[in-house]
Amino acid sequence: MARIASTRLSRLLTGWSSEGPGPLPRRLADALRELAERGDVAGGSVLPSQRELALVLGVSRSTVTAAYGLLESEGWVESVRGSGSRLRGSGALDRYVAEGRLVSFNARSGGSGTADLSSGALPGLGAVAEAVGALTHGDLGDLLGDDGYHPYGIAALREGIAAYYRAAGVATEAEQILVTSGSQQAVWLVAQALVEPGDTVVVENPTYRGALEALRARGARVVPVGGDGADGAGAGPAELRRLCAHARPRLVYLQPTVHNPTGRTLDGAARREWRRVLADRELFAVEDTACAELALGDGEGDDATAPVPLVAGLPMASTVTVGTLSKLFWGGLRVGWVRSSPQVVARLAKIKTSVDLSCSVVDQLVAVRLLDRLPEARVRRRAGLRRQRDAAEALVRGAAPHWEWTRPAGGPALWVRIPGADTEALAQLARRHGVSVVPGAAFSPVDGFRDRLRLPYAHGTEALAAALPTLLECADRAAG
Numbered sequence: 001m002a003r004i005a006s007t008r009l010s011r012l013l014t015g016w017s018s019e020g021p022g023p024l025p026r027r028l029a030d031a032l033r034e035l036a037e038r039g040d041v042a043g044g045s046v047l048p049s050q051r052e053l054a055l056v057l058g059v060s061r062s063t064v065t066a067a068y069g070l071l072e073s074e075g076w077v078e079s080v081r082g083s084g085s086r087l088r089g090s091g092a093l094d095r096y097v098a099e100g101r102l103v104s105f106n107a108r109s110g111g112s113g114t115a116d117l118s119s120g121a122l123p124g125l126g127a128v129a130e131a132v133g134a135l136t137h138g139d140l141g142d143l144l145g146d147d148g149y150h151p152y153g154i155a156a157l158r159e160g161i162a163a164y165y166r167a168a169g170v171a172t173e174a175e176q177i178l179v180t181s182g183s184q185q186a187v188w189l190v191a192q193a194l195v196e197p198g199d200t201v202v203v204e205n206p207t208y209r210g211a212l213e214a215l216r217a218r219g220a221r222v223v224p225v226g227g228d229g230a231d232g233a234g235a236g237p238a239e240l241r242r243l244c245a246h247a248r249p250r251l252v253y254l255q256p257t258v259h260n261p262t263g264r265t266l267d268g269a270a271r272r273e274w275r276r277v278l279a280d281r282e283l284f285a286v287e288d289t290a291c292a293e294l295a296l297g298d299g300e301g302d303d304a305t306a307p308v309p310l311v312a313g314l315p316m317a318s319t320v321t322v323g324t325l326s327k328l329f330w331g332g333l334r335v336g337w338v339r340s341s342p343q344v345v346a347r348l349a350k351i352k353t354s355v356d357l358s359c360s361v362v363d364q365l366v367a368v369r370l371l372d373r374l375p376e377a378r379v380r381r382r383a384g385l386r387r388q389r390d391a392a393e394a395l396v397r398g399a400a401p402h403w404e405w406t407r408p409a410g411g412p413a414l415w416v417r418i419p420g421a422d423t424e425a426l427a428q429l430a431r432r433h434g435v436s437v438v439p440g441a442a443f444s445p446v447d448g449f450r451d452r453l454r455l456p457y458a459h460g461t462e463a464l465a466a467a468l469p470t471l472l473e474c475a476d477r478a479a480g
Contacts, residue, residue: 003084004041006048006056007447010424011439012040013057017432024059025066032067033076036087047077047085055422058429058478115467118436120260120412120456124330127377131369139365148361151353152345153179153337157364160371161323161337168306176316178345179359180352183290183324183336184210189348190251190286190320190338191218199250202240206443206452208260208288211253222445223249228262228415228452237273244281251284256310258291261443261454262415263408265295271310279314286320287311290336293328293378295410296386306374309339316341325367328377335359335367385412385458392457392464399468400475412458415440421475423453429474435467 016031017024035041047053050068054061068085071077078086143154152158158174165172180186187210195201197219203211205224215222223243226236240252256266256274266274278285292307311319324336338348352358370377389407392414396403404417418426423439430437440452453471457464 002042002044003046004048005447006052007424007441007450009041009048009053010056010428011442013428015431017057017059017428025063025070028057028059028063028067029070029074029076032071032087033074036076041087043088045087046080046083047087049084056424056428058425058432058474115435115463115470117454117456117463117467118438120454120458121331122327122381122412122458124332125328125377125380127370127373128330128333128366131366131373134369135362135365140361143361149358150179150361150364151349151358153177153359154361154364154368156368157335157371160368161339164306164371164374165309165339168308170308170312172339175342176339176345178338178340178348178352179364180336180338181334181356181359182326182331183288183322184214185352186322186324186336186338187211187286187288188214189351190322191215191220192351193344193347194284194286194320195220195250200247202243202249202252203445204236204254204259205445206261206440206449207253207445208255208290209438209442211288212443212445215253220250224445224448228264228449237270237277240277240283241281244277244283248281249283251286252278253286253288254310255288255291257289257307258293258295258410260291260411261413261440262406263411263413264406265409266310274310275313278311282318284318284320285311285314286322288322290322290324290327291411292323293374294381294385294412296382296389296408317343320344325370328374328381329370333363333366333370335363385410388412388457388460389414391461392455395461395465395468396455400472413454413456416453416455417451418453418475419451420479422450422478424450425478426453426471426474429477430467430470433470433474435470435474437467437471 012035013031016027036043047068050061050064054064068077072079076088078088080086155174157179158177161177162172162174180189191214195215195218199220200223201215201220202223202225204226206228212222225239225243243249254274256271258265287309289307289309295307309321311321319340321339322336323339326333326336338345393407396414396416402419404419405414408414424441427437427439438454440449440454441447443449455464
């Protein structure tokens with residue numbers, strides 16, 4: 001019988017402690033029953049021990065004991081001697097379920113008592129509204145004469161993205177570009193097209209949550225390398241070499257420029273070492289540059305050009321680069337892309353067509369105009385993020401001088417270490433006090449970094465300032 005990890009179960013249990021009537025054990029029992037009814041937890045799964053679940057949820061063991069007892073009396077839990085408590089299923093399909101990553105998007109209840117630090121998504125730039133307002137009948141032109149379906153993307157945008165790479169010194173043609181609905185769809189398509197169930201996929205540890213979800217949903221065996229510090233990131237290539245001595249990964253997924261969630265960017269030596277091991281072992285590499293345009297740099301001169309992909313010097317047939325305009329300009333602009341060989345692009349396009357036929361032509365026309373405004377958008381976005389990062393660091397340093405982090409080279413958040421605290425329990429406790437945060441283990445394929453917390457500052461520091469007293473109190477309670 002499969003066991004569900006307490007950390008994964010805690011991330012599926014979103015909102016249970018602050019929603020619904022009745023005492024805490026009743027609410028926990030109802031939340032666990034709903035997971036079974038929806039098929040979010042497969043029927044027959046063995047639940048964590050009462051002590052383990054209590055620790056990760058930040059409640060007393062008696063609360064979990066009572067909740068399990070209620071479920072057993074109602075026929076939803078069966079005690080198996082020597083194996084623990086088994087959750088009965090509802091007959092729903094056995095499938096992989098995301099671990100609450102989008103809860104901040106689909107369950108925003110708002111309210112003056114809620115501080116939402118669960119998302120690092122940025123507010124939109126005014127350039128988006130200006131580009132939309134500037135569209136004319138002439139922009140649509142001949143496009144209105146066909147059916148509006150462009151599986152690979154409209155020609156003007158594919159050429160514009162290719163030119164974006166050429167301007168950075170990377171030879172690229174339009175046929176190497178597939179337009180997607182944001183970078184998340186691009187990562188999902190890569191998982192669907194290039195990974196088979198049981199394949200080994202190497203990722204950095206930690207890494208982007210959306211990539212972990214896409215790979216796990218595909219049935220991949222996800223293997224981590226490296227760590228979240230400068231030394232850990234540099235250790236990744238050596239660990240990959242050792243892994244390749246025993247098993248050949250199907251692909252390697254990397255974020256060398258503005259890594260999510262740490263915000264770090266690899267230096268030249270680390271990039272060369274990654275490129276060397278990928279070439280020596282002839283490995284397929286997927287480089288996700290979704291956050292690369294959010295590199296902060298040190299000021300003037302850093303905003304002039306697009307970031308150069310690490311995989312640019314590797315054979316096109318064995319590389320994929322994922323990019324997007326959604327991070328820099330606005331999440332509501334669902335325009336991303338894949339850069340690869342025409343053969344890989346065709347394979348991805350075939351799968352994409354079966355899902356959504358093609359991306360919105362109007363969004364793509366807006367994106368064409370926004371590509372021309374990249375330099376000014378970089379200057380504005382990066383200047384704002386620098387100010388917000390500096391303010392967030394000063395705020396956290398003043399309120400929690402014992403918390404630790406490495407200054408991010410880019411991105412919208414601090415990756416904070418809270419010594420002695422279990423941030424899974426901290427997140428559960430904080431949610432019961434109106435603060436939503438994401439614990440470090442959510443970004444790890446092996447549930448690591450349980451002393452880390454991602455603290456976004458992209459919307460300014462007001463929400464962070466309001467949340468810090470609660471987070472500090474919950475960190476004390478979650479210590480040990």
